[in-house]
Amino acid sequence: MKRIIVVAIVLLATLVLYAQNDDDFYRNEVRISFGDAAITSAIRLESDISFINLSLAWFYRIDSFWAGVNFIYYFGEKTHYYWRQYGVDGGFEDFSKSKTKYCAIVAPEIRLPYLNRKKVIIYGGLSVGVGLENGFDTKDEKYPNIFPCFNLTYFGISCNIGKNNNVFLGGELGFGFKGLGSIHAGCRF
Numbered sequence: 001m002k003r004i005i006v007v008a009i010v011l012l013a014t015l016v017l018y019a020q021n022d023d024d025f026y027r028n029e030v031r032i033s034f035g036d037a038a039i040t041s042a043i044r045l046e047s048d049i050s051f052i053n054l055s056l057a058w059f060y061r062i063d064s065f066w067a068g069v070n071f072i073y074y075f076g077e078k079t080h081y082y083w084r085q086y087g088v089d090g091g092f093e094d095f096s097k098s099k100t101k102y103c104a105i106v107a108p109e110i111r112l113p114y115l116n117r118k119k120v121i122i123y124g125g126l127s128v129g130v131g132l133e134n135g136f137d138t139k140d141e142k143y144p145n146i147f148p149c150f151n152l153t154y155f156g157i158s159c160n161i162g163k164n165n166n167v168f169l170g171g172e173l174g175f176g177f178k179g180l181g182s183i184h185a186g187c188r189f
Contacts, residue, residue: 035182
């Protein structure tokens with residue numbers, strides 16, 4: 001029974017309902033998102049640090065799906081580095097340095113709509129990209145660090161508002177570099 005439920009969830013997440021295509025609807029989309037990055041923190045084994053991410057994305061609608069690119073920037077961590085230097089005379093001096101750590105990701109994304117209407121769009125999506133992270137070099141890590149990353153959006157919704165339905169507000173639930181949840185706003189043209 002568990003296997004049937006898991007298979008049903010996976011099929012639902014990847015199923016594309018070829019909703020009504022409105023040829024008059026806007027094809028370009030620009031959005032800004034704000035979300036948590038709890039999953040990224042857990043994967044990086046930094047459970048005591050919580051990242052916040054800010055994302056800028058552009059999408060183009062191709063018939064029944066959207067293709068585009070995300071630029072995500074993480075913030076919320078400050079790295080502290082301590083060291084001690086010993087002199088020839090046997091004395092020592094302690095030093096410390098702090099640096100704001102950043103992580104930036106560029107990732108192409110495909111969004112598949114479950115429902116595509118003028119007032120509301122419900123969708124799922126998949127994004128795979130590459131990230132760049134800075135910090136202080138340690139025994140375990142050398143910076144800058146370049147790493148692969150992905151995001152799977154299980155459920156996303158955009159509610160279109162405005163006179164021409166080209167401004168929207170919405171949110172996403174997913175798993176990956178965007179975090180567990182995010183809210184977004186943007187416009188279509």
